[in-house]
Amino acid sequence: MGFGTNNKIFLEFEQPFWDEDCELIYLLWEDETHLANVVSDINMSWNRKLFGFTVLKPIGPYGLVLYGWIAGRESEFIETLSELEVLHSVTQLLRIFTGNPTITPRKLLRSQWFNDPYSCGSYTYVARGCSGYDIDNLAEPLPLKGSNSKSLQVLFAGEATHRSFFSTVHGALLSGWREAERLITHYTPASGSVSSKL
Structure with a gap:
């Protein structure tokens, strides 16, 4: 069996920058070569593994929330970054894709499955040979x-x-x-x- 890491990044906003009926926000890169499994400079391009965000329905005190998935080595790498570094990078990513320089998430929350001593990752998969x-x-x-x-x-x-x-x-x-x-x-x-x- 294979065992890997997928992490979620949750972003909370004061105001939505998306349409009311929007459920998903996909990030589509023009040069697909950077989407390969092996990223040449993980420090600078880990956020390219974020393919998009899901719009969550408001729950209790949590209002406008997006969550994105990140997998593989990039998912493990972001666990070495501070929340401020992740927030800055994801904010810049959203500003670039939307062309809106005022997008500012209020709060970021993320999972850290790889460094959790009781899980050391998040999901299994049927690896080659299994x-x-x-x-x-x-x-x-x-x-x-x-x-x-x-x-x-x-x-x-x-x-x-x-x-x-x-x-x-x-x-x-x-x-x-x-x-x-x-x-x-x-x-x-x-x-x-x-x-x-x-």
């Missing part, structure tokens, strides 16, 4: 079938363990339900009543 069977193997509980132990000791859930919906929240949820059902089935006697072992 297949759905590897996902199935990762989802197998311990002890493995055929061992002498009759109790389940470790179960695995999460998006990396769902063959059809890896890399998604949906896959994480479904795999959690799968393992809950596995426990219920394992500890429920044939009569159908829940065992006192639970």
